[in-house]
Amino acid sequence: MALIKTQSVEPVAEESRQAPRDCASLIASLTATDPIARRWAARDLVDCPEAAAALVERLKQESEVSVREVILTTLTNLGDPVAVAGLVDCLRSEDAALRNEAIEAMQKLPDAVAPMMRELLADPDSDLRIFAVNILESLCHPEVETWLIEVIDRDPHVNVCGAAVDLLGEVGTLNARESLLRVKARFANEPYIRFAADLALGRLRET
Missing domain, CATH: 1.25.40 (Serine Threonine Protein Phosphatase 5, Tetratricopeptide repeat)
Known part of the structure; x- marks a missing residue:
């Protein structure tokens, strides 16, 4: 019986990263229908301090756990007043998971x-x-x-x-x-x- 070759996951991920990588385009990609594209955008925005507000806004509505994790990592790496204020705002959310994620992120930002x-x-x-x-x-x-x-x-x-x-x-x-x-x-x-x-x-x- 012949083996059927399955498609690799990595090329799909890389294809989702082919959109323009400037900060404005990455922020726009946070609302892409493809969660892989959103995840790449959230990761690459670590070099865009002006993206903190958009990342927080996306975090509040993001349903994909893997995307939320990357958003939180990027916000932690940015660690600027906008990012921290956004995390504080998440503490007031009715979403218990979001509150816990915000607490964990803030614990990594003592200064x-x-x-x-x-x-x-x-x-x-x-x-x-x-x-x-x-x-x-x-x-x-x-x-x-x-x-x-x-x-x-x-x-x-x-x-x-x-x-x-x-x-x-x-x-x-x-x-x-x-x-x-x-x-x-x-x-x-x-x-x-x-x-x-x-x-x-x-x-x-x-x-």
């Missing part, structure tokens, strides 16, 4: 995210404040503990404080001890806060 962290942690929306604490979980920045201490000292919402206390149990030092005692007293009628604070207090490390 770009740091200037707006206090603003995020003070946002009127308690859910967004929790997402901001989630960003801190893997944000490699020296102020993470300071921001978490400010949260448990000032935030009125038990769930926001609970998220911050949980994280202090992982990253906190003895500098957080007094704040943990205070939040435990402030939410004395909340069993979880008492439990989490005691757990965090037992894990604090010396600076």
Whole structure:
């Protein structure tokens, strides 16, 4: 029985990359019907800082997981204020997957995210404040503990404080001890806060 030669995937991908590669054309290709063309465009836009807004807009409506991944990688590599502001806006989305993707992308941008962290942690929306604490979980920045201490000292919402206390149990030092005692007293009628604070207090490390 003769073998039927299957067509290689790579030539299809390369054909989808034959459109003009200037920044304006690449931005236009973000809305192409072919997801491979959209993926190539998103990847090649890494050299086009002016494309951040278009990438964010596409991210909010893109259904192909592989394209979304490339868009997020490009936004992370761009890392400019427009890209970061767009990711922050994604935190307000009703799409849980998009919110989680934005959180993961922002965790990779400590220097770009740091200037707006206090603003995020003070946002009127308690859910967004929790997402901001989630960003801190893997944000490699020296102020993470300071921001978490400010949260448990000032935030009125038990769930926001609970998220911050949980994280202090992982990253906190003895500098957080007094704040943990205070939040435990402030939410004395909340069993979880008492439990989490005691757990965090037992894990604090010396600076």
